[in-house]
Amino acid sequence: MSDHLSIAWLAEQLPDRTTRGLALGTTALIRAGAIPVGTRLPAVRDLADALGVSPATISSAWAELRKQRVIVGRGRNGAWVNTQHVSPRPIRFETPGNFGQHLRADLSLAAPDPALLPDLANAFQAGVRASALNQYERAPIVPALQTRVSAHWPYAAEAYIAVNGGFSGLHLTLKSLLLTGSAVAVEEPTAARILDNLEHIGAQILPVACDAEGPLPDALAAALTKRPAAFIYQPRTHSVSGVSVSKVRLESLRRLLLSTDLLIIEDDGLGALSMVPPLSMGSYFPERTLHISSYSKAFGPDLRVAVLSGPATLVRQIHGYRNFGDRWTSRILQEAVAYLLQDAQALKTVDHARSVYQQRRRALATALAQRGVDCATGDGLALWIPMASEPYALVTMAAHGYAVGAGSRHRMRPGPAHIRVGTSRLSAEIDIHAVADALALSQAEPGGLIMDGPQHA
Numbered sequence: 001m002s003d004h005l006s007i008a009w010l011a012e013q014l015p016d017r018t019t020r021g022l023a024l025g026t027t028a029l030i031r032a033g034a035i036p037v038g039t040r041l042p043a044v045r046d047l048a049d050a051l052g053v054s055p056a057t058i059s060s061a062w063a064e065l066r067k068q069r070v071i072v073g074r075g076r077n078g079a080w081v082n083t084q085h086v087s088p089r090p091i092r093f094e095t096p097g098n099f100g101q102h103l104r105a106d107l108s109l110a111a112p113d114p115a116l117l118p119d120l121a122n123a124f125q126a127g128v129r130a131s132a133l134n135q136y137e138r139a140p141i142v143p144a145l146q147t148r149v150s151a152h153w154p155y156a157a158e159a160y161i162a163v164n165g166g167f168s169g170l171h172l173t174l175k176s177l178l179l180t181g182s183a184v185a186v187e188e189p190t191a192a193r194i195l196d197n198l199e200h201i202g203a204q205i206l207p208v209a210c211d212a213e214g215p216l217p218d219a220l221a222a223a224l225t226k227r228p229a230a231f232i233y234q235p236r237t238h239s240v241s242g243v244s245v246s247k248v249r250l251e252s253l254r255r256l257l258l259s260t261d262l263l264i265i266e267d268d269g270l271g272a273l274s275m276v277p278p279l280s281m282g283s284y285f286p287e288r289t290l291h292i293s294s295y296s297k298a299f300g301p302d303l304r305v306a307v308l309s310g311p312a313t314l315v316r317q318i319h320g321y322r323n324f325g326d327r328w329t330s331r332i333l334q335e336a337v338a339y340l341l342q343d344a345q346a347l348k349t350v351d352h353a354r355s356v357y358q359q360r361r362r363a364l365a366t367a368l369a370q371r372g373v374d375c376a377t378g379d380g381l382a383l384w385i386p387m388a389s390e391p392y393a394l395v396t397m398a399a400h401g402y403a404v405g406a407g408s409r410h411r412m413r414p415g416p417a418h419i420r421v422g423t424s425r426l427s428a429e430i431d432i433h434a435v436a437d438a439l440a441l442s443q444a445e446p447g448g449l450i451m452d453g454p455q456h457a
Contacts, residue, residue, distance in 0.1 A: 005035065007042045011050040022051075022061035030070060030081055040080045041071065067199055092192035092199075092409045104401035105430050110239065110381035110422040112273075112297045116353035118346040120300060120336065127336035138328050140319050141307065144338035149307050154235075154291065155282035157309035161319055162329040166269050166294035166306040167193045170232075173265060173290050174201050176321035177314060178229055185223040185231040185262075187215045189240045189384070189410035189418070194232060194267065207412045208233075212376060214245035217252045224256065230263040235281075237274040239267075240410045240420055242361075242378020244276045254284050263314075266291045272298040273354050275379045287311050295337050297381070298350050305329060305337045357381055360432075361423040367436035373443055381424035385439060390417040393442040400438035 013034070014025040029035045041047075044062070048055040062079055065071045073079040130142065140161040149160065163169035170193075178184070180202045186194060188207035198205050206223040208215045208231075215233055223231075236244045245253075257264065264281045268274075271294050282289040294306040308318065322328065340346040358379075365377040368385070375385045382405075387393040390407055397404045397419070407418030421439070426432055 005039050005042060007046055007050045010035075010042065010047065014051065017051055017053050017057070019057050019060040019064070022053075022058065023064040026061065026065065027070060035081055037081050037083060040078055043078060067202060092196045102401055103398075103403055105425070105435070106403040107422045107425075107435070108403040108405045108420075110420070110424055112301065112353070112381070113356075113425050113427065115427070116349070116356055117300050118340060118343075118349040120303075120340075122343070123336040123339045123346070124332070126339035127332035127334075130331040130335040133331060136327075138319065138322070139331075140315065140328075142331055142334045142338065145305075145307070145334045145341075148338045148341040149293070152278070153293075153309060154278035154280035155286065155289075157282060157291065158286060159312040159315035160307055160309050161315050162334050163292070163306050163308050164304045164326060164329050165296055166267060166292050167197070168304075169292040169294075169306050169308040170194065170265070170267060171197050171200075172318050172321060173292075173308070174198070174203075174230075176318045177263060177290075178203070182229040183226050185220065185226075185228040187233045187238075188412060188415075189407065190232070190234070191239045191267070191269070192409045195410070195412065198232075205412050210238075210241065210243065212243055213249040214238075214243060215249070215253060217249075217256060220253060220256055224260060224262075228262055230265055231257070232265045232267065234267045234269065235279040236268060236276050237270040237379045239269050239380065240382070241384045242376065242380040242382065244274070244379060245279060247279075250279060250281070254281065257281070257285065261288065264289045268293040270297055270380055271295055272350050273357060273381075275354065275358065282309065288314075290314065295340075298353070299337060299340050299346070303333050303337055305333050357424055360426040363432050364421070364423050364426060364436060367432055368439060371436055371440040373436070373440050381422060383421045383423055385419055385421055385443075387417040387419055387443050388445045390419060392444075393417070393419050393439075396442040397438055400434075400441070402435060402438055 013029055014022055016022065016025060026035070044055050044058045048058045062071060069082055071079045072082045132139070142162070145162060146160050150157070163172060174197055178201060181204065183204040183206055184198055185206040185208050186198065187210050195205070206226055206228055208223050209219040210216060220231070238244070264285055266280055266289065268278060268291065278293070280289060280291050282291050288311070290308060290310040292306055292308045296303060296306070308315070361380070361383060362377055364383060365375060368375060373385065375383050378384070394404065394406060405420035407420060410420070
């Protein structure tokens with residue numbers, strides 16, 4: 001890392017002294033390689049003096065670059081250039097680990113097992129018979145899909161809209177309903193893509209700690225003192241921890257939210273694969289609850305369909321915002337999902353998949369318990385496992401041939417070290433006891449030797 005960037009030189013390269021001008025000018029220099037990756041940037045006050053602007057102007061410009069991870073660091077240690085790749089993208093979600101050349105299994109993602117998904121042939125035949133096919137009519141949702149989902153929705157919603165997957169629904173909601181820089185309370189840990197979306201809109205993220213029943217009331221109360229514009233949480237089968245919000249906890253959160261007017265955004269990413277019934281604050285606050293339920297993990301990622309509900313005024317705003325992009329979700333895909341939601345064989349396949357995922361998750365949790373590694377079994381497609389050191393655990397698992405997820409990608413603040421281990425693809429071809437052995441070694445205090453990994457995949 002270099003400490004020798006000339007302030008005088010940098011000042012000459014930045015003729016536009018506005019916040020935006022400084023951000024764009026510095027970005028151009030970094031992209032061109034004039035400021036190499038690893039270069040430490042001048043102290044904010046020193047650069048402000050050289051440019052004749054306030055330190056706040058420099059800080060605001062640097063904040064724009066931090067959003068895209070172009071620069072990292074702050075405070076006494078200063079900031080330095082992190083990458084030349086300057087474009088908005090979900091950094092937390094996209095950042096791969098270095099898992100070496102000889103992986104036995106990639107357990108870094110909690111993705112559905114293709115062998116456990118329903119056959120889509122009949123569903124797509126039904127899909128191509130959609131009415132108004134190939135017409136440029138921006139219907140929010142086809143009638144058949146609304147009928148099917150409303151029968152099992154956790155509350156009587158006023159309006160529905162089909163979106164291109166759960167995170168697409170979240171992205172549309174944030175971009176269309178929140179102002180840039182809004183304060184947003186969000187449970188911690190949470191899905192990496194939720195944090196990516198919030199960072200993309202420049203949100204002031206207010207982490208809300210959780211326990212085995214969901215977001216902690218005291219933590220939410222503390223976040224509410226900052227007057228957030230929205231609260232985002234996962235009411236059932238949390239994608240990271242596997243926790244589902246208890247009815248008692250939901251009632252405690254409801255009482256806290258009575259005195260607010262913030263938006264309540266609910267992400268039900270596991271959908272029909274969850275072991276618990278759907279749950280929503282929409283029963284109490286239908287006028288400001290946005291509930292998103294995905295059908296990708298249960299019925300197939302290539303369907304790219306989720307459904308969002310909320311008050312009609314807000315759903316119209318979200319629908320209107322889509323004119324910037326895709327405008328509507330494919331009627332073929334919507335009709336295909338509607339077909340699957342009433343097809344006995346497809347529903348039987350989902351029931352079977354739910355049972356298999358539970359068996360795989362519990363099998364690894366049991367093997368870990370036998371080795372003295374304690375983790376909550378929970379629900380879902382992954383285990384959230386405490387570790388003494390995240391870096392040590394990641395390196396040790398990679399040395400033994402297993403890719404796992406870094407827990408820090410799911411947090412805003414430093415906290416107890418964890419890794420996220422996908423269990424959904426722990427089929428018979430993967431030795432669960434070998435995985436558990438590697439995890440037990442990974443939980444040790446760092447400082448010892450890491451055992452040699454396998455020589456072949």
